Amino acid sequence: MSEPGSRPATTSVRVVLVDDHRMFRSGVKAELDESMVIVGEAGDVDEAIVVVAQTRPDVVLLDVHLPGGNGHGGSDVITGSAGVTTESGDPVRFLALSVSDSAEDVIAVIRAGARGYVTKTIYGQDLTEAIRRVADGDAVFSPRLAGFVLDAFGAAAGEVAVIDEELDRLSAREREVMRLIARGYQYKEVAKELFISIKTVETHVSSVLRKLQLSSRHELTAWAVGRHLL
């Protein structure tokens, strides 16, 4: 899918794969299209930090559950790689990839700084698109993560922020975007549905991600602990 972004679709994206399952890594490699260049792989936290620092990739595809480090899995890799930039000076971006249904894990890795979360059952083409999007600095939300956001911010129950800057609630527009993503809409379709540009959709999603990372809404943690994204 070709979308107007800051990076033309033909530019290759340098990717590091971090997952402790070798079988899964080779599966992902086979699925990604040729515009994705796998520059490194790692199987645990410490190895991942070294590989990321050495290869300085655009995107790190990061499993949430990893051995090693301080025992926080993917979050440890993100904290351990803080400040690493690509050759063009952009920060290295992280896309969390998980089979875990535990909201606790997902929210931890997002709050550590990941730009998005997708499930491991994602189709190859969608994954390629998600990586490209993260490489461009946008956020990637799976339907599940969108549903989680709606629930955790009370948006499903009708709570809406009056001003956009409010960290603990979603704005009406953000809520709409999240709802459409939860319904399985691509960004393109969301844009069409709401009569806005894709760029605007991306802005909304990034803003939700920021709220997710910065909000001190107490339900967020309580929600994550008490519930699993089933």
Add this chain to the structure above:
Amino acid sequence: MGIVPTPFELPQSAVGPGVRRPMRRLERPIQGRRIGGVCAGLAEHLGINVRYVRVGFVLACLGGGAGIVAYVFLWALTPQALETTAVAGADAVAGSPPANESVRNLVVGLALLVVGLALYAQQRGVNLHLGVLIPLLTMAGGAVLAWSKLDDAERDRWLVQDMESGGRRVGLLRLGIGIALASIGVVVLATQGLGLAGLWSVGIAALAVLAGAALIAAPWGMRLWGDLRVEQAQRIRQTERADIAAHLHDSVLQTLALIQRKSGDPAEVVRLARAQERELRGWLYAGPLGSQATLASAVTEVAHEVEDLHGTPIELVVTGDRTLDDGGTGLVRALREALLNAVRHGAPPVSVYVEVGSECVEAFVRDHGPGFALADVPQDRLGVRESILGRMSRHGGSAGVRRLEHGTEVSIFLPVAPGSLSATQPDTATQPDTEGMR
């Protein structure tokens, strides 16, 4: 507990004394003991009738008390048998008195006998050095009392038992009294002929020695205790591991075997994998409570059912929850129909989003197939018209079908009575379902 031998021990017990049999480890059985189980254990070990052993010990006692010494020695050094080991001895019969009672009788009898003998000897003019004898006897009594608590089998149970249990308190009491008796015996013996002042200084010296010993032994004791703790934790972990292994064996391994056998049928493989994934997720993440009558669980169940029927993965997202009422049941049925349509006529990925709000429930089923509009559906096809649209309007809601650029979306809307919700409470699974079916 009966004294039924385990099946594989039965033939052994039937073997006569002359026949060669494997030598058993020397241990004191719990069943069929008279005092400490030494004779029974020895008989078992040597393969002779327990009666001869007992007679032998009694005879040895008469000869200057050697029997008693031997008995105590063996008792202290022989481990207690595990409870499962049945005794093949002749008096392992149900009628024998409980060991405790016979011990008590025996101790009282022995004490009386000793006192009587002592008095008799005294009368006959023999100097028994009562000043030495009584402290010695006190010490011996205390030691027996304390040691008997350190009996192998009991010690294990004792350490595992929690603080509150009465058994442990009694045990501690016995240990305390035993130690006190033994100490008094030692003190009296050691301070013979000294005055009160001497007693005082000896006491302080003894205390100092004790404190020093405790100080030296403390690290060792702590380490022993720590090791014990570690061992217990390991045992618990092993049990857990065994549970997990058993579960994986029954579920995942079976499914993997099935998948290998059906590797030629991709649809079946996907179906099996999804079903197994769900089962595993349920086992890993679901709480101890089973499925409750909530809307979210009903929706989840329906989605899984359709997934199982057709092998098409369904991406399900539910936010909020409420108890399942009549309208909710209608919504779930309509949703099921929409899902069946999506997997039959549409193309994956199929997404379901159900939002349970405070005033309404909204559900969306979306597929990526060629799409269809309601107008194209023949009038006689009842699936969409009756099962989805008609059903929802009967329940006071509404439904619509929309053709998108890629695929179709069925939307279902159901207003709900405010007040009967738990939408903002994310963790409905932990709440008792007091409202039941409305």
